[in-house]
Amino acid sequence: xxxxxEWELEKYxxxxxxxxxxxxxxRKLKNAAVLVTRLGGLGGPAAIWLxxxxxxxxxxxxxxxxTPSNLNRQILMRADGVGQSRIDQAVETLQRFSADTExxxxxxxxxxxxxxxxxxxxDVVCDTSPEFGERLALNRECWRQGKVLVDSGMNxxxxxxxxIRPPDTPCLQCxxxxxxxxxxxxxxxxxxxxxxxxxxxxxxEAIKMITGYGQPxxxxxxxxxxxxxxxxxxxxxxxxxxxxxxxx
Amino acid sequence: xxxxxxPTPLRRFTGQTKTFDTAAATVxxxxxxxxxxxxxxxxxxxxDTGDVKSFIRVFLGDQDIEGLQGLQTPxxxxxxxxxxxxxxxx
Numbered sequence: 001x002x003x004x005x006e007w008e009l010e011k012y013x014x015x016x017x018x019x020x021x022x023x024x025x026x027r028k029l030k031n032a033a034v035l036v037t038r039l040g041g042l043g044g045p046a047a048i049w050l051x052x053x054x055x056x057x058x059x060x061x062x063x064x065x066x067t068p069s070n071l072n073r074q075i076l077m078r079a080d081g082v083g084q085s086r087i088d089q090a091v092e093t094l095q096r097f098s099a100d101t102e103x104x105x106x107x108x109x110x111x112x113x114x115x116x117x118x119x120x121x122x123d124v125v126c127d128t129s130p131e132f133g134e135r136l137a138l139n140r141e142c143w144r145q146g147k148v149l150v151d152s153g154m155n156x157x158x159x160x161x162x163x164i165r166p167p168d169t170p171c172l173q174c175x176x177x178x179x180x181x182x183x184x185x186x187x188x189x190x191x192x193x194x195x196x197x198x199x200x201x202x203x204x205e206a207i208k209m210i211t212g213y214g215q216p217x218x219x220x221x222x223x224x225x226x227x228x229x230x231x232x233x234x235x236x237x238x239x240x241x242x243x244x245x246x247x248x
Numbered sequence: 249x250x251x252x253x254x255p256t257p258l259r260r261f262t263g264q265t266k267t268f269d270t271a272a273a274t275v276x277x278x279x280x281x282x283x284x285x286x287x288x289x290x291x292x293x294x295x296d297t298g299d300v301k302s303f304i305r306v307f308l309g310d311q312d313i314e315g316l317q318g319l320q321t322p323x324x325x326x327x328x329x330x331x332x333x334x335x336x337x338x
Contacts (some may be wrong), residue, residue, distance in 0.1 A: 041338035073338060130337025155335040156256035176334045177302040182292050185337055188256065195338035223332060232310055232330075 001031050002056070008100065012054050018213075025211035026054060032210040033057035033122040037110045037138060039090045041073030041190050042152060043128035045199030046206075047090065048076060050126075051098035053207055058094065059121050061106040061114075062086050073192030110134045115141040124148045124206045128199070130185035132176055139164065139172035143244050148209045152202040155188050157227040159198045162217050162236065163205050166245065169219035174239040194226050250327040252282055257333055261289035275306060276319030278329055293331075305332040 004027055009016070012026050034055050036047045039062040047060055066074070066081050066089065076090040087107040094103050104121065108114065111134065119125055119141045127138050127149060135151065142149040142164065149164040151172055164171050201222075208216040217233070224231040238245060252268040259265060268285065272278035279300070283290040295301055306313045307330045313321045323329070 038337070043338075128337060132334065132336055135336060153334065153336040154338050158256045158335065160332070160335055175303070175305070180301075180303055180333055183257070183334075183336070190338050198338070221332075234307060234310055234312060234332075235315075237312060237314055 001027065003027065004030060008054065011100075015053065021211065021213050025213055028211045029054045029207065030056045032124070033059065034206050034210075035059040035061070035118055035122040035125045036128065037061045037118075037125070037134065038128045038130070039074065039076055039086060040070065040128065040130075041192055041195030042154065042199045042202065043126065044074050044076040044090065045196040046126050046128060046152075046202040047094060048097060049200050049203035050206060051094050051101045051103075053203070054098075055101055055210075057102040057104065057122070059104045059106070059118060060087065060090055060094070061108060061110060061118065062090065063108045073190055073195050075192070075196065110138050112137050112140075116145075119145050119147055122147065124150060124209055126150045126152070126202050126206055127172075128152055128202065132179050132183065135172060136176060140244055142166065143171055148206075150202055150205045150209070152198050154190070154195055154198055157191070157194055158223070158225050159194065160221055160223050161198065161201055161205065162219075162221040163209060165209070165218055170236045170238040171242065171245040173244040174242045175221075175236065177239060177242070191226075197226070249325060250278055250323040250329065252278055252329045252331065255331055255333060255335075257335060258289060258292055258331065261292055262286040272323060274319065274323060275308060275313050275321045275329055278323060279306070279319070279331075292333075303334050306330070307332065 016026050036043045066077050066086050076093040081089045087105050091103050091105045115137045127135050143166045146166050152161045205216050208214045221234050249269045268282050270278045270281040272281050
């Protein structure tokens with residue numbers, strides 16, 4: 001296990017001060033790797049808070065180029081980067097903010113062909129895609145490899161967040177056994193403050209799973225409505241016959 | 249009177265209505281009353297054979313009705329039923 005340098009002990013001293021987090025928690029973060037798929041309004045803040053916390057390696061993935069309408073929430077991007085690769089801008093921002101974090105980047109979205117290779121490189125996956133097919137591909141691979149999946153999603157002012165750990169919890173396929181036929185991945189409004197707050201919580205759950213700190217949302221789902229700031233947490237149940245986790 | 253809280257992605261089927269009050273006695277009757285009041289939501293909630301779609305989770309208070317009596321779960325006068333479809337992305 002890599003030890004913390006004097007620079008890192010100074011850089012992270014404010015989070016090392018947190019009771020029950022300490023130097024050991026920081027050392028675990030340095031030796032951990034996290035995959036963040038999509039770097040939009042949700043994944044971008046998740047990635048930068050993971051880098052800020054001192055994650056040793058970030059694997060990030062996002063296809064496509066930046067458009068003007070991305071700029072209200074995609075904080076890893078630049079206003080003068082419209083029309084340019086989003087993954088390149090994300091790498092630049094993350095490494096400028098935290099040069100201590102190794103960043104491995106893929107300019108594509110997750111699918112059944114690349115998920116195995118990406119998931120194999122990390123301890124935790126943070127899935128922030130607007131596409132259920134992409135999320136379910138990552139869920140299948142996380143379950144097969146026994147990796148933690150932090151799954152977060154939003155729609156308008158509402159947010160959902162849960163943590164999936166094989167074989168202890170229900171999996172995403174239990175929650176989404178078939179694709180919602182009315183889902184439109186770009187058919188809703190987004191305030192950057194809403195997606196950013198959920199991105200921060202997504203990073204926090206990954207940090208908790210890596211360090212053992214606190215009580216992560218294992219087998220529970222947090223839902224909240226930022227319009228009136230009502231928060232609820234529900235227990236989740238494994239779906240009988242689930243093709244992904246039902247045999248566990 | 250029991251209330252159904254409608255999630256954002258389903259409000260486009262209800263003219264952006266956020267809550268629906270009903271005198272229904274069970275969760276199933278409440279959902280049926282909702283679909284009768286707002287016919288466009290029926291296809292989002294129910295399959296062609298009349299079952300609630302597999303990805304729709306329904307809660308009474310903070311409990312999944314699957315752990316109660318399902319659609320037969322009785323409703324108290326102050327019951328709050330929440331519908332949670334899966335949501336994704338930003």
